[in-house]
Every structure is written in C-alpha cells, then in structure tokens.
Amino acid sequence: xxxxxxxxxxxxxxxxxxxxxxxxxxxxxxxxxxxxxxxxxxxxxxxxxxxxxxxxxxxxxxxxxxxxxxxxxxxxxxxxxxxxxxxxxxxxxxxxxxxxxxxxxxxxxxxxxxxxxxxxxxxxxxxxxxxxxxxxxxxxxxxxxxxxxxxxxxxxxxxxxxxxxxxxxxxxxxxxxxxxxxxxxxxxxxxxxxxxxxxxxxxxxxxxxxxxxxxxxxxxxxxxxxxxxxxxxxxxxxxxxxxxxxxxxxxxxxxxxxxxxxxxxxxxxxxxxxxxxxxxxxxxxxxxxxxxxxxxxxxxxxxxxxxxxxxxxxxxxxxxxxxxxxxxxxxxxxxxxxxxxxxxxxxxxxxxxxxxxxxxxxxxxxxxxxxxxxxxxxxxxx
Numbered sequence: 233x234x235x236x237x238x239x240x241x242x243x244x245x246x247x248x249x250x251x252x253x254x255x256x257x258x259x260x261x262x263x264x265x266x267x268x269x270x271x272x273x274x275x276x277x278x279x280x281x282x283x284x285x286x287x288x289x290x291x292x293x294x295x296x297x298x299x300x301x302x303x304x305x306x307x308x309x310x311x312x313x314x315x316x317x318x319x320x321x322x323x324x325x326x327x328x329x330x331x332x333x334x335x336x337x338x339x340x341x342x343x344x345x346x347x348x349x350x351x352x353x354x355x356x357x358x359x360x361x362x363x364x365x366x367x368x369x370x371x372x373x374x375x376x377x378x379x380x381x382x383x384x385x386x387x388x389x390x391x392x393x394x395x396x397x398x399x400x401x402x403x404x405x406x407x408x409x410x411x412x413x414x415x416x417x418x419x420x421x422x423x424x425x426x427x428x429x430x431x432x433x434x435x436x437x438x439x440x441x442x443x444x445x446x447x448x449x450x451x452x453x454x455x456x457x458x459x460x461x462x463x464x465x466x467x468x469x470x471x472x473x474x475x476x477x478x479x480x481x482x483x484x485x486x487x488x489x490x491x492x493x494x495x496x497x498x499x500x501x502x503x504x505x506x507x508x509x510x511x512x513x514x515x516x517x518x519x520x521x522x523x524x525x526x527x528x529x530x531x532x533x534x535x536x537x538x539x540x541x542x543x544x545x546x547x548x549x550x551x552x553x554x555x556x557x558x559x560x561x562x563x564x565x566x567x568x569x570x571x572x573x574x575x576x577x578x579x580x581x582x583x584x585x586x587x588x589x590x591x592x593x594x595x596x597x598x599x600x601x602x603x604x605x606x607x608x609x610x611x612x613x614x
Contacts, residue, residue, distance in 0.1 A: 236597045237553040240590035241385050241413060241532060246482070247438040253485045254440065257478040265475055266466060280477055286484035287445055290491055291411075291430065292421035295450055300467045301480045304444035305412035306336040308431035309379075311446055311470065312408045313340045315457030316377050316429065317349060320406075324374030326350040328405075330362040330381075330391075331573035337379050337410055350374075359526035360389035360574045368399035375405045382411040382425075383418065386570045386586050387523035388532025390418065397426035406455070412436050416490030416591075417497050417529045422447055428455055432487070434479065438591070439486025443479030446470075493591060501589050502530030504598045508587065509533055511602035516609050520580065522571060531593075536576065536584040537609045545585060548608040552601055555586040 257279065265280040267273030284296040293299060302308045317327060329341055331353055338353075345351040352370045356362050367378060378400050383390045397407045408429040414420040415437040422430055427449070434443030448455055448470075463472030512519050512535060522534040537545070542556040556568070567581035576584075587601065 233551060235551055235553050236601060238587045238589060238593070238597070238601055239553045239555050240593075241388075241436070241529075241586065241588035242555060243435050243441070244438045244590060246435075246440050247486060247489055249489060250439055250482050250485045254478045254482040257481055262477075265477055266464065276477055280475060280480055283480040283484035287432070287480075287487055288447075290415070290420075290484070290487035291432070291447060292423045293447055294423075297468070298447055298450050300446045300448060300470050301475055301483070302444045302446055302471060303442050303476070303479075304435070305334075305410060305431045305433035306444075307471075308433075308444050308446035309334075309336045309408075309410055310340055311457060311460055312429040312431060312448075313337065313377070313379060314344065314460060315470070316406060316408070316455075317344050318458040319456045320376045324372070324376040326352070326372050326375040328352045328354065328367060328370050328375060328378040330354045330356060330367070332356050332360055332362075332384055332387075332389075332570045333379065333381055334385060334410055334412070337381065341379065356573055358575050360384060360387050360523045360570070361526050362391055362396075364392050364395035364399055367396050368403070371400070371403045371405055375403065377406045377408060379408040379410070381413075382409050382420070383413045383529050383532075384523070384570060385413050386568055387534040387574075388413075388529035388588075389523040390527040390529065393425045393427060397428075401426065413529060415487055416493055417531055419494065422449070432483070434483040434486055437486050437490040440479050440482040443476060443483040445483060496591065498530050501591070501593060504589055504593055504595060505531055505533050505587075507595070508589075508598045508602050509535070511599065512606060515602070515606040519609075520576075522574065522576070522584065531589040533587045534571075534584055535587070535605075536571070536580050538580055538583065540583040540609055540612050542583045542585060544612060545583065545605075545608060548612065549604055552604060554601075555588070556584065 263272035263276040265277040284299045287299045288296045400407045406428045409427045410431045412433040430447040432445045435441040520536040571581035
C-alpha cells in the first residue's frame with residue numbers, strides 16, 4: 233500500500249544534496265577535529281569551523297563562536313535552560329515559559345522547579361499565542377530566564393518572540409527560543425528576534441538526525457552556561473565529546489538549503505495547506521482549524537472534528553502518515569496538552585489531527601488526504 237507522508241514536522245528526509253556533502257566525512261575525511269597535531273585532523277577542524285560559520289550565517293549570528301554543536305534541539309534546550317539556570321543563581325532563581333512549549337522545554341523547567349527554582353507558566357489565548365505583556369508582567373526582580381518557542385510543532389502557531397525579547401531585556405532578563413520548527417518555513421534571524429539563546433535541529437529541516445546547534449549570544453558581560461556533559465572540553469567547554477563532524481557538516485548544508493527554499497515554502501506549500509483546509513471546510517461539517525486566526529507556519533494544519541476520536545480516525549487512515557499531536561508525545565495517547573492549553577474541550581482535542589506538508593508535497597497528495605479524511609470522518613460519525 234502506498235502511504236502519503238504528511239508528517240514533516242515530526243521529521244524530514246535527509247536531502248540528497250546534504251547526504252552528498254556529508255559522505256566524505258564518514259570514510260575519507262574522517263579525522264577527529266580535535267586532533268590538530270596532524271594534517272588530517274587539521275583538515276577536519278577546518279571543515280568543522282567552516283560549518284560553524286555557515287550555521288552562524290544562516291541564522292544571522294554575528295560570530296561563529298556563538299554556535300555550539302549538539303545532537304539536536306532537545307540537547308540544545310537542556311543545555312540552554314539548565315546551563316543558564318545553574319550559572320546565574322546569584323541573579324535569580326525565577327524562570328518563565330508558556331503553556332504550549334515542547335516537552336523538551338517544559339520537562340526541563342519542571343525538573344528545575346523540583347530542584348528549587350521558581351517557575352511561572354503563562355497561558356495562551358484560544359489561537360495559541362502568548363501575550364508579550366503577560367510575559368513582561370510575570371517578570372520579577374529575580375527572574376533569570378524566559379523560554380518561548382518560535383513556532384509550535386502541533387499547530388504551527390508563531391509566537392511574538394521579538395516583542396517578548398524586547399520586554400525581557402528592558403528588565404535585564406535573558407531569553408531562550410526553541411526554533412526547531414523554524415528553518416525552511418519562516419525566516420530565523422537571531423538579530424531580529426533579539427534572543428540570547430536559540431535551539432536548532434537538523435532533521436526538522438532536511439538534515440541528518442542527531443545533529444543540532446545552540447546559539448549563545450556573545451555579549452558584555454559574557455553569557456556563561458554551566459556544561460551538562462564533562463570531559464575533554466570540546467565546544468568551548470560546553471559540550472565535551474568528539475564532535476559529530478558529518479552531522480555538523482550536514483546541519484550547515486541543510487540550513488543553507490532551508491534558507492534558499494523559503495520562497496517555495498511560503499508560496500507553493502502555503503497554498504497547498506490553505507487548499508487542504510478549504511477542502512475540509514467545504515466537505516466536513518463543524519471542522520475546527522486550530523490556530524487559524526494566528527500567524528502560522530505555512531506547512532502546518534491542525535484540524536479537529538467534534539464527536540471523533542483522533543486515534544480511531546488515524547487507525548482508519550493507514551494510507552496517510554499524519555499525527556495526532558507531537559511525535560515526542562505519541563507514546564502517551566492522551567488529548568494534546570497544546571490544544572487543551574488553547575481552551576479546547578478534552579473531547580474535541582482528542583479528535584485532532586496534525587497535517588504537516590513538506591517541500592515535496594503535491595496538490596494530488598493534499599487532495600487525496602482531504603478526501604480520505606472527510607470520507608472517514610463522515611463514516612465514523614455515522
């Protein structure tokens with residue numbers, strides 16, 4: 233059976249052009265970048281630093297030294313949050329986030345709360361957006377860090393990061409942003425966003441799994457983090473362990489291609505997403521499009537059907553690779569916490585599907601998906 237893949241927010245295929253760039257670093261230019269006593273090691277080091285420069289350029293960082301290579305956005309989030317919290321305890325132990333964050337942020341902050349930090353979780357409106365004024369109002373004299381994601385992985389809703397950062401900095405508070413879903417879908421520029429830390433993931437933008445980066449703004453006084461992994465002092469003493477050179481090279485290539493493909497994503501793919509939603513509205517009574525009133529990623533649609541169980545709907549659609557929520561939470565088949573935070577009733581949240589398109593998605597695939605979903609919703613309702 234042919235399966236139409238519509239779960240690109242969960243992961244993307246590694247672009248063949250990225251694979252081609254990576255291949256030599258598995259078996260030919262395979263030396264350890266830390267072994268600079270010999271020529272192969274120096275060549276590997278240069279490849280790593282060129283990749284660092286490329287990543288920095290792709291997100292508007294001022295210097296390559298602001299890029300720390302990691303295994304992905306989850307590790308970057310952990311390093312940013314725990315590393316910052318544990319290094320600024322003299323300034324304060326109050327942390328702020330918002331209710332629809334990814335578990336890789338919420339679980340870390342909840343863990344810090346259990347260790348004695350004070351945590352404020354701000355709610356979102358019915359479209360899934362957090363109010364910058366609410367974030368500013370939650371700040372205390374001892375607030376050390378605010379973490380708000382760039383775009384939600386389930387609904388695609390984009391948060392007002394620049395406004396939040398401006399309000400935070402006026403109070404002397406640092407800002408972290410999980411931008412895993414951003415590259416290749418919307419512009420990601422750390423200068424315009426104004427954040428101090430930003431997490432990236434390779435496999436969300438057609439790069440390799442196991443690759444990622446953390447942007448750490450260089451400022452005066454320097455922003456210091458406490459390392460989570462100790463050893464040989466790699467990555468500026470923040471991430472010890474031999475660097476995944478093929479992954480770093482692949483991440484850099486993927487981010488460059490993501491920047492180059494922005495126009496296609498915002499026009500072609502955005503048009504396909506809108507056509508998909510319109511088709512469902514025309515054929516399925518009472519369909520709810522979550523977050524439709526807010527700025528969204530152009531590829532993401534989160535739809536709910538009153539009276540329908542999402543797991544039952546997915547089970548009736550074996551020809552479609554779609555999601556009922558976050559891929560990282562799929563082992564816990566419960567209503568989406570993101571949708572519940574947006575005020576959806578539990579029964580409606582349980583009947584939601586996430587459709588996330590990619591560069592290769594076609595009009596035929598989108599039309600097939602909308603027809604199949606409409607068909608099964610009507611059948612289940614009967």
